[in-house]
Amino acid sequence: MVYWLVSLPLLKGRRDHTWELLQEKTSYGQQLSSNAKLEVPELRVGTIDTLLQHSDDLAKMMIGTEVIVSKIRRTITDIAGPGALATLKVENLPVESYLTRFRWDEPKFPLRRPVKETLEKITEIMAHLEDDLKVKVSEYNTVKGQISAALRKAGGSLAVRDISAVVKPQQVVDSENLATLFVVVSKYGVKEWESCYEKLCDFVVPRSSEHVTEDQDYVLMSVVLFRRVVDDFKTAARVRGFQVKEYVPPASEAAEVPPTELSLNQLKAEGQAKQSALEAWARTAYGEVRGARPVMPSSRERWCPQQQNERHWLHVHCG
Numbered sequence: 001m002v003y004w005l006v007s008l009p010l011l012k013g014r015r016d017h018t019w020e021l022l023q024e025k026t027s028y029g030q031q032l033s034s035n036a037k038l039e040v041p042e043l044r045v046g047t048i049d050t051l052l053q054h055s056d057d058l059a060k061m062m063i064g065t066e067v068i069v070s071k072i073r074r075t076i077t078d079i080a081g082p083g084a085l086a087t088l089k090v091e092n093l094p095v096e097s098y099l100t101r102f103r104w105d106e107p108k109f110p111l112r113r114p115v116k117e118t119l120e121k122i123t124e125i126m127a128h129l130e131d132d133l134k135v136k137v138s139e140y141n142t143v144k145g146q147i148s149a150a151l152r153k154a155g156g157s158l159a160v161r162d163i164s165a166v167v168k169p170q171q172v173v174d175s176e177n178l179a180t181l182f183v184v185v186s187k188y189g190v191k192e193w194e195s196c197y198e199k200l201c202d203f204v205v206p207r208s209s210e211h212v213t214e215d216q217d218y219v220l221m222s223v224v225l226f227r228r229v230v231d232d233f234k235t236a237a238r239v240r241g242f243q244v245k246e247y248v249p250p251a252s253e254a255a256e257v258p259p260t261e262l263s264l265n266q267l268k269a270e271g272q273a274k275q276s277a278l279e280a281w282a283r284t285a286y287g288e289v290r291g292a293r294p295v296m297p298s299s300r301e302r303w304c305p306q307q308q309n310e311r312h313w314l315h316v317h318c319g
């Protein structure tokens with residue numbers, strides 16, 4: 001579906017005559033196009049040289065505008081799928097209806113304002129929307145990255161995942177003098193661990209090591225020792241190639257939900273909220289971009305700057 005913005009000479013000085021001739025040649029019986037009148041107000045264009053300069057400025061601005069529109073459309077497609085583009089609106093109207101029922105937005109673009117200032121206003125609106133788009137997409141992508149990292153961490157091996165989801169409270173000895181450490185040991189190194197963990201440093205509780213869980217490559221072991229030698233034990237374990245994992249006990253109010261799962265659920269909720277907010281903003285921004293182009297033709301429209309009292313502007317829809 002293609003829309004052209006065209007201007008036609010006023011035949012016999014009458015708009016209705018030009019309109020009837022266009023309908024006769026292209027619409028009535030021919031079905032070559034569906035036409036709609038475009039009401040263009042009298043603009044302060046100045047001299048012909050000024051008008052030509054504005055035409056050049058307009059062409060440059062259109063390139064930037066189409067880039068912003070493409071970014072917004074791509075954002076909506078990424079979030080809601082290609083089908084969402086068909087539901088976009090401008091000023092609460094479907095895009096086709098907005099095009100064929102266009103009315104100049106006098107409060108936003110006063111006719112008393114020179115064309116140069118109108119173009120500057122449109123450029124300012126475009127720049128503001130582009131900056132907002134960058135910020136909002138960046139925020140959304142940041143949360144998406146955090147969710148992906150959390151999923152990898154939750155589903156990875158014991159060497160990289162958070163152990164809070166697999167350690168049960170009864171497996172932890174925590175008192176004024178005693179502490180429990182959790183150590184990731186290669187399956188090939190379990191025998192070595194069992195033979196040496198009591199000797200890694202002083203004040204390790206004998207026969208306190210227990211099997212917590214395992215995956216394809218690693219085993220998670222626990223060990224109880226005096227708090228004052230925790231740092232010494234960690235250093236000696238690293239030398240042997242054992243990995244001491246940090247364990248953060250869940251808060252009492254969230255005891256039924258492992259911290260990793262709780263954090264992931266929070267991130268997913270935040271991601272969903274960011275996604276919904278970004279889609280709503282993108283839909284609104286699309287309407288603002290289209291609405292901020294009072295009579296600007298896109299790359300699919302024909303632009304013929306002429307003196308307005310000699311031309312008649314129309315939308316032509318070529319099916």
